[in-house]
Amino acid sequence: MTAVDPVAPVALGRVRGRVLRKLWHNPLGVVGGVLLLIVIVAGVFAPWLAPYPPSQVHFTTPFQQPFTVGFALGTDDLGRDVLSRVLHGTRASLEVGVLSVLLAVVVGVPLGLLAGYWRWLDAVVSRLADVMLAFPFLIVAVGLAAINGGGIGNAAIALGIANIPTMIRVVRAETLRLKESDFVLAAHTMDAGAGRILGGHVLPNALSAIIVQATVIMPSAVLGEAILSFLGLGIQPPDPSLGIMLSDAQQYLFRTVWPGVFPGIAIALICLGFNLFGDALRDALDPKTSHREGR
């Protein structure tokens, strides 16, 4: 019994290697990845990169132009260093983003799995998600933040909760699809329980969709944090936040635009980085574009 198939096995490489290779070949993905790297380094190492503490005021030198000696990006109305505040604000944005994505994943994924697997539960979970989705994402976040009060933690919770329904939908749809697959049918014939099927088969196969959805939630959470802080419902002054910087700069817009331009650019770069990278990741993970070698 040493029969050999006439078709030699096609060495496609491991899934991870293929995804990385495809990402690398997508120019937009590479741009997004580089942006993301810059943003993350800036956020993580903000305390070491920033030349001043973010809240240190210099009353003698307000409204400095960018590229002034000592203040690379100028100063704001209180003479605070804009570069230091942008770096710390980026850090705060990423913190809120990561926390709210975690919340959406931790709550949304199990609910999505259960709703996709059991029909009777689906009716309850999906209707609740529908009700939440009936309100615009920001209204929900603003409402929750208003109830809970300001602060970085509450902002993250509000944004996380507002993003749970979309995560439920994505995971539920994946579960519905995978539930009908032959390998789940095979698992049934082996008497595998619901836990084994959901945890062992459905979740690992839904992981790529979950990761992609996380990269979609992330920029919207970053944007949401900026908006909440702008409205005074997120991070509270004097803690630095890109949204607060915009709100402060707005009052002095007629004197100088620069304190508003740089946080704006930072927000745009963070969102652009995540969106480009997320798009490229989705393309790389899409099985429809990955079977070309199999021809």
Next chain:
Amino acid sequence: MTEPLLEVTDLQVSFGDVPAVRGAGLRLMPGERVAVVGASGSGKSTTAHAVMGLLPGAGRVTGGRISFRGEDITHAGEKRLCALRGRQIGLVPQDPMSNLNPVARIGRQVAETLVAHGLASRREAKDRAVEILAEAGLPDPGRRARQYPHEFSGGMRQRVLIAIGLACRPDLLIADEPTSALDVTVQRQILDHLEKLTQDLGTALLLVTHDLGLAADRADHVVVMSEGKVVEAGPARQILTAPDHDYTKRLVAAAPSLTTTPPRDRRTAEPVLEVVGVSKEYRIRGGGGALRAADDVSFTVQRGQTTAIVGESGSGKTTTAHMVLGLVTPTAGTIRLNGTDGTRRGRRRAMQAVFQDPYGSLDPMFTVERLITEPLRIFGIGDRASRRARVSQLLDQVGLSPAMAQRYPNELSGGQRQRVAIARALAPEPRLVVCDEAVSALDVLVQDQILRLLENLQRELGLSYLFISHDLAVVRSIAHDVVVMRGGRVVEQGPVGQVLDSPADPYTRQLLDAIPGATVFS
């Protein structure tokens, strides 16, 4: 000697840097019928598409010459090809389900071809379309032309596609696996019809198929392709009866023809599985009433033997298999699996399944080792070390190298995957293995290997199989007993020799007659 209608010489086609066709040649005289036969990946479809200038994506002709009526169309522009396609070269595509526009009426889709080639004005085209549909053998074509594709069965849709392919009276019709998505009896009708039409119109036919028997039945000449090259070409009879090339010889030998009937010893008469009077009703949504997917089905599987359930789509064979596996609860009747403790878990341990699609039935995120040990882990058999040893043993039994244990399914070929699926089914030492169309998705040579493997395993391990298939030829080569199903009912059952050699029921006879190549081989 007249000029050949189509001549392909030393054709080379690549997808990106990957060569798909490496030197294909064929020649088609006016009115002649030529079949291109090969396994999947042999480049047969690519060759056909290259002729029509319809290579998908990154496909490019990198060498050779295609000439149509003496005109070199290898690198012809899109405009010239458009004029040729449909008008002089017609195409019947493979999948009747996805090749008709679901939101356009059938009549309009036929008329469109005529209008596009300027053969009729919009108004004339409408009447002409009805004529063409009538010619295609559609009953009540006037009414049918106003219907939508979803109101047509698969066979009817394929008739429509043939009608569209022939609407402009082309000189050459390319049929790419025109019937592989259809049941055998429908396949036969369609092919008879295609043959008659092309004969009446004097159209040359280029038939692309994986089925050697079908090719021999329907074509004057057969061209055998393997790995992008033409390995043998000649008159159909000669290729089948006196193949020259090694590959063709293997292909002919592997074809599950009707002449090979290995003697079956029937040692024991100890039933492993007894199915008595099982029915399954599905309530039809909205309309009331019920659909009887299975109606009073009874059969047994003897120990160490194979019982096959044969039927076309909708015959209830898969429903029956799912009831046996406990995936569907029967409405009535009993299913007894002997030698188990009667619990669901015990039944499922004693009964394992191998499914049709080796690409779908293995979790892509699992390694081969994890796939095979899954049932062992579920049933709590052995510890880590003993399971690992069992994996090596099982891989060896199914003819795979133990080094494969750390591979992922996407690194394996179709046949290798099906071997892994069999190893997984054997892991908990079942008494009964349910093979649901287990070899239907495989190429002929691989199919033959898997059938031999199943046979050897049965002999060595005393396994019993419940073998679900639509292919009578395959059934003949593996089964001891046959159950023929139609519309949820058993129409005939008995020992394989008796049922297939002297069928009592007309439907069984019809199924047997429909097997392509039966006449050539016998």
